[in-house]
Amino acid sequence: MxxxxxxxxxxxxxxxxxxxxxxxxxxxxxxxxxxxxxxxxxxxxxxxxxxxxxxxxxxxxxQDESFGMVSGGRVPNGTFRMMCHAIIHCTTLERAIYRCNSFYEICRGTKVKPLLVRKGRYAKISFAPVSTVPEEEVRELLQNEAPEVVRTGLSMWHHFISWLIGTRLDLKAAYFMSEQPEDAYHYETLFQSEIKFDQHDNAIVFPARYLDYPIVQNDETLRGFLQTAPYQLIVMVDNDQTLTSQVVALIGKDFSRELPGSEEVAFKLNMSVSTLRRRLSEEETSYQKIKDECRKKAAVNYMDSPQLSINDVAALMGFDEPSAFFRSFKKWTGMTPGEYRKSDSYGQKYSLGTN
Structure with a gap:
């Protein structure tokens, strides 16, 4: 299971x-x-x-999309959606981050924006004041902000960037101005990189080559992303660098829509369909197997949320008829949805990032 x-x-x-x-x-x-x-x-x-x-x-x-994150003010609902629409057609990650920076200059509420610095082999993203706010004010804000808030802010930017390029952004380090907390091991698990505290800045550092990666998402995948947000900004991004992991990222987590075909996925990965099939075969899988596994995993995750009825889960999984979902769920798990919720497997909890 x-x-x-x-x-x-x-x-x-x-x-x-x-x-x-x-x-x-x-x-x-x-x-x-x-x-x-x-x-x-x-x-x-x-x-x-x-x-x-x-x-x-x-x-x-x-009525605040920045709740629990670094902002210095209340950000109106819908702001993140509009920022995503503003950057989704950028050709590279670097252009997308620069456009994020510009977007935050004109949106209401926030005093903070993402700042990208590219220098040699590495690049850094940190928090910076919007042009109308004194630098000293934001510096004081960051110094007094709860460590959990800063951690959440940097983690969400890390995961958002990884989603944009369809693969995990492999970090070199994550820096924090706060003292080392008791749960420092959570930072290591979350960022999967070197972690340093008592630093002069809060930032994530990564190889600059990622900035030249293309944005692989589009209007359709963005729609699904926004439907489930902030789920994909919270969960651990897979550290797997295989082609399989890139395909999983492109499939996304919105199963209420029609999933992309192998031709579309191959195009986004800048390869032919035959190359996609060959390389996935080398990893002992196929596009259909990956798609089925993604749907199975999503169905089980939804089923583990008791506030969702089985019909709700069926709709989230894109089934017009609950009976069709029942058949598919039994094919995936060996149990009907009702049997699953009565089983010992229902609601079991595992460690962060487990797949």
Whole structure:
């Protein structure tokens, strides 16, 4: 049975602390999503799908897309969507990040924008003030910001960039201005790179060659990405550098839409269909096998969210008729959806990034 993708419960507890701090009704919020408070307190891991849904609801209730992230102000809902539309047709990652920088100069609420510096073999992305805000003000903001907020901000930029290019952005290092926390091992797991604390800046550093990578996403894949956001910005990005992992990234996590065919995937990877088939065969798989495995994994993850009915899951998986979903789920797992939710496998939690 597929393992449920999870995040540390500490992430959830911190987010809920912020909700309570801002005066929102915490009990009502958890009840709306069918989350038992004891599930957060007693478990060491929490479903990434449910965490994404929780985060999405909090941002909507707060009317602030920057909730729990570095911004210095309230960012209106819809801002991230418009930024994505502004950059999705950029030819390279470098152009996309520069356009992000320009977009943040004109959007309301934030005092902070991403800053890209390319120097020699490496490049760095850090936080910088928008032009109307004094540098000293943002520096003080970053120095006083909770370490969890900075970690979330850098992690989400890392994952967003990885999604744009269809493969994990392999980091050289991640730097933080804060002192080393007790849960420093979570930083290593999350960024999978050298981690340094007590630094003069908060930044991620990576090989500059990634900046020349093409943006492989398009309007269709963006639609699915936005439907499930911020889920893909939260979960661990796979460290796998194989062609299989790139194909998985291009398939995405929106299964309510028609998935791309092998011809479209091959085109985005700048290779012929025959080359795609040959290289996947060398990795002992095929495009159809990858697609089936992605659908199976998504179905199980959705099924592990009790607030979603089986019909809800069927719709999220793109099935017009629940009966068709029942047949497919049994083919994938050996159980019907109802049998799965009565089994010992239902709701099992595993470590961050497990696939």
């Amino acid at each position: 597929e393992k449920t993708i999870t995040v540390p419960s500490g992430y959830v507890r911190y987010l809920l602390q912020q909700v309570d701090k801002h005066g929102f009704n915490l009990s009502e919020l958890l009840d709306e999503l069918g989350i038992d408070p004891r599930e957060v307190e007693m478990r060491t891991e929490f479903s990434a799908v449910k965490f994404g849904q929780l985060y999405q609801r909090i941002m909507w209730n707060a």
